[in-house]
Amino acid sequence: MQPSSLTSWRSQFAADIVGESPALVEALETIQYVAASDCTILITGETGSGKELFARAAHRASTRRGRAFIPVNCAAIPETLLESELFGHIKGAFTGAERARPGRFMSANEGTIFLDEIGDLPLAAQAKLLRVLEERTVCPVGADTEVPVDVRVIAATHRNLEEMVAQGTFRADLYFRLAVVPVSLPALRDRAADIIQIAELCVARVRDRIGRNVEGLDECAKAALVAYAWPGNVRELAHLIERAVLLARRPRLSAADLSIPGQKATFARGTERLPAITAPAPKAETLSTETLDLRAALENLERDLIDRALAKAGGNRTEAAALLGLNRTTLVEKLRKYAA
Template sequence: MSLKEKILIVEDEFIVANDLRIMLAKAGYTMCGIASSVEQARELIALKDPDWVLLDITLKTPVSGIELAKELFLQKKPFLFISANTNQATLEAAKTTQPYGFLVKPFRERDLLVMLDIARYRYSAEHSAVQNNQAVVSDDENNFPDIIGKGPALKKALEKIRAVARSNSSVLLLGESGTGKERFAQAVHRASNRKNKPLVTVNCAALPLSLLESELFGHERGAFTGANQKRIGKFEQANGGTIFLDEIGELPLDAQMKLLRVLQEREVPRLGGDMPVPVDVRVIAATNRNLEKEVAEGKFRLDLYYRLNVFPIELPPLRERTEDIPSLVAYFLKKFALMLGKPVPEISKEAMQSLMEYRWPGNIRELEHIIERQVILAISNEITDFDLPVHLEKNTGSTSFETMEQMERNHIMNALKLCKGRVSGANGAAEILGLPAQTVYSKMKKHGIESGYK
């Protein structure tokens, strides 16, 4: 962030606001005032036209920080949130206003300066990406053939892919399990200038900590017992191309620190090697976790979060893009009919309606598995019914819903019950859920589900 740019602080706790002012002034930033309310902030914004706003989410005033954030978004004035509130509903509401950073109290001076630096980089990356997008995109109503659908929620995510693809900015794919993060990562890579170089995928949840460094960074022969030959790690394999770090939120803190060092230094330390190996890699990460909440709870490093969250893309859950369900169903019907050597079956209106009304806690992955199962079982040319779980609410627009965490927990527990507690192997819960067994174990631990659950 240019030190000539002006910063407005909107914070109703004097001590916090003054500490911020001192930190920023010490670092050489230009201050244009402190506002303790939204009304005062509006006056200062009109009078001094700040370049950036540091905004407390939970102002103890009639108008909240989130309401001001909505106004700033419409004014196209970049802002960053500061808050001591780690309530998930508040964090989700704050995220919808698209801030350029999020700092949780209490924080260190270094955290503040890093956040500002990353915010500036992200802001400039977005604007240059939009300019590049306007220059090159005009013929692409569907230049992502592997991503099915044309609804507004999906189009919004695809527009962001088109905007960021040609830059080297880190991309963070956010969304529930089963929303197609790997396909979106592939789409970013194929639309980038690195498309002729490798795309290497790493499932962070499936990497045991003992093997993580060796898998990601490689090792020399003799580096440890059993290292009988040199191994090239995933980052080196992706050199010149893209590395996709799926389920990044599952990485333990020790591994997060080592990953951060690689992203900062752009070189990997092979185990047993004398010198680090330079790498040129574009990073795409994905998670279904709320990383702001993980940061607030000390489970995810703030500095790594800022490194990854340069260009976030939110992938919509299937229940928010029901208009795409018929296209997805047609795609999966054709796919599995061809695989099984069967004619592509038709679907009755009633059967399609049941799919449209279902809540889809497992998203596209769950739809794919249900269609596959139905094609296997089909004995006629028409599918008139789907065996959908009856314990979940239909997509009727009711406002009384389970949280995403409750739905995920219940979904896993029902799969475990169906499999008599078996997680891995044939007919295990992991297979039914379409997830690696290690991921299911991780989610069970997260939700407090006993491994022997029946």
């Protein structure tokens, strides 16, 4: 049982973080304990385990909540642009710098900067970042004066920074400055109860969004979810459930409806309401070859299924809706959306 102070803190600042497993609750308690202070937090955890979610909760629960939360993905910025992205530049600092730019630290002034994938920061940039954290001033590229900044720093990485320090790829002094409060997020595979809770919540959310008649998961589906290793953690689980609900052919999802990687994709088995679609489950990569955008891929798939159902029903919307397991109004709404 969580202490009531954590329960009310969660509902106020971290309502989007689902799960009751001890390791998750411990991470939440740490965030709750230090959120109001200005200390630096280092969040570690596998991809998709909720690092950004926790960082945002820490910001919301701090005195800086009305100010900016600026996420910076250190792995996504080319090395040559890092310094000006982070610290800004003056007009004419380099070719193409036609106007002065404030940089992410200045944009986060009085708020929180979230330095995501900090383990991917090159050594030269690490040295500059350390200086900023120690001096609490930034020097925009090309400028000769330092500008004071008032930012709370939350950093995150999926890498093992201690190992990187031992290998000489991450500065020890920067590591100690960042890891004032270390928070380690548990992998989803290690919290079976959370898997089910998050999956059920995702089913309800997707169902309500797309108007599909899906009640939940049967026992066999739950067992299959718990048995899988979830290398992509909560993000992977949410995407898998979204897809399963979209393709659902019966009100209660079974293991066969889930297309869990490595488990046989047999979703097309069972009562066929739409005989045209008896092919094996499309693999994620075949849904769209151009994009990894899940929403776009699912929309393409949805359009395709609607087209096929309409063709099969000879254009009769009531019949097509029945084939798709939708009510007629939902189908008409979708057709309107796709026609726009």
